[in-house]
Amino acid sequence: MTKPPLFYIDSSFAVPRLTEGLKAAYDLRPEPGPGIRAVATHGSSGIDAATMAKLPDLEIIAVSAVGVDKVDLAEAKRRGIHVTNTPDVLTDDVADLAIGLMIALYRNIPRDDALVRSGRWASAGMPKLSRRLTGQRIGILGLGRIGQAIAKRAAPFAGEIAYHSRRPVADVPWRYAESAVALAASVDILIVATPGGPATDKLVDAAVIDALGPNGSLINIARGSVVDEDALVAALVEGRLGGAGLDVFAHEPHVPEALLSLPNVVLLPHQGSATVETRDAMAQLVLDNLAAFFAGKPLLTPL
Ligand code: GLV
Numbered sequence: 269m270t271k272p273p274l275f276y277i278d279s280s281f282a283v284p285r286l287t288e289g290l291k292a293a294y295d296l297r298p299e300p301g302p303g304i305r306a307v308a309t310h311g312s313s314g315i316d317a318a319t320m321a322k323l324p325d326l327e328i329i330a331v332s333a334v335g336v337d338k339v340d341l342a343e344a345k346r347r348g349i350h351v352t353n354t355p356d357v358l359t360d361d362v363a364d365l366a367i368g369l370m371i372a373l374y375r376n377i378p379r380d381d382a383l384v385r386s387g388r389w390a391s392a393g394m395p396k397l398s399r400r401l402t403g404q405r406i407g408i409l410g411l412g413r414i415g416q417a418i419a420k421r422a423a424p425f426a427g428e429i430a431y432h433s434r435r436p437v438a439d440v441p442w443r444y445a446e447s448a449v450a451l452a453a454s455v456d457i458l459i460v461a462t463p464g465g466p467a468t469d470k471l472v473d474a475a476v477i478d479a480l481g482p483n484g485s486l487i488n489i490a491r492g493s494v495v496d497e498d499a500l501v502a503a504l505v506e507g508r509l510g511g512a513g514l515d516v517f518a519h520e521p522h523v524p525e526a527l528l529s530l531p532n533v534v535l536l537p538h539q540g541s542a543t544v545e546t547r548d549a550m551a552q553l554v555l556d557n558l559a560a561f562f563a564g565k566p567l568l569t570p571l
Contacts, residue, residue, distance in 0.1 A: 307328075315329055333358075354549075362417075377534075406455060409471070410463070418461055452477070452480040468493070471495075486500065504530055
C-alpha cells in the first residue's frame with residue numbers, strides 16, 4: 269500500500285467518525301446503532317461495553333496500541349467480537365523513551381534546559397550536580413517484548429539488570445526476582461513495563477515504593493494503573509522516593525498537582541509510541557487487520 273493510512277481507510281471503508289457530536293447523537297438514540305461491523309480505536313479510548321451495546325453488528329475491534337486495557341475484553345469475548353492490537357511495531361520507541369526518561373532524570377536534562385532558556389545561566393552559575401546513570405542497578409517489572417527491549421538497551425551501561433514477571437523468562441541473562449518488592453529492594457531504578465488492566469492494578473504499591481527508597485527512582489512507560497499514584501506522590505513529596513520519570517498516569521490527561529513543582533520528576537504526556545514512523549506503522553497494522561478480516565483472511569495480530 270502506498271497511500272497514507274487515512275486516505276486508505278476513507279477510500280476503502282464507509283467510516284463515520286465518532287466525533288463528540290456524533291457520540292452525543294448516538295447517546296440519544298434509544299434504538300441500536302446502524303450496521304457498523306468494525307471499530308478502529310486507540311489505546312486511551314478503547315471501547316466500553318455500553319458503546320459496544322449500541323453496535324449490535326460489531327464483529328471486530330482494531331486497537332491502535334499494544335495495550336488494550338480500555339477495551340472491555342470480557343464483553344468482546346462474550347459477544348464473539350475479534351480484537352486486534354499493534355504489538356512489535358512500537359517496541360523500539362517505547363524502550364527508547366524509557367532510556368530517555370532515565371537519562372533525563374539522572375542528568376537533570378529538563379531542569380538544565382529550562383535554566384538555559386530562562387537566560388539565567390550567567391547569573392545563576394552552574395546548576396547543582398546531577399547523578400551518574402552508568403553503573404546503576406536497573407530492575408524491570410514485566411519482561412515482555414518492551415521489557416526485554418529496555419533490558420537490551422540498558423545492559424551496556426547498567427551495573428546489573430534484574431527483572432520480575434509472573435514467571436521466569438527462559439533464555440535471558442538477567443537475574444530473576446521473586447516479587448516486585450524483592451526486585452525494588454535490590455535495584456536503584458525500577459522500570460514498569462507490564463501491561464495494564466486488572467491483573468497489574470497497583471502492582472507498584474506503597475511497599476514496592478518503600479523498598480525502592482530515597483535513593484531509588486521509578487520509571488513508568490506502561491500504564492498509570494500499575495502504580496498506586498497516591499502512594500507514589502506521597503513518597504516523592506516526603507522524600508521517601510528519590511525520583512520518578514513518568515510517561516503515564518492513573519487518570520490521563522490529569523497529572524497530580526503535587527508533581528508539577530517537584531524538581532526530582534520528569535513528566536511526559538504519554539509519548540511512548542508517538543513518533544511519525546511508529547504511528548504510521550500502527551495505523552497500517554490496524555488497517556491490515558481490518559482488510560484481512562473483511563477479506564476472510566487470518567488476522568495479523570489478534571489478541
Ligand atoms: C500505548 O500506550 C500503547 O499501549 O500502545
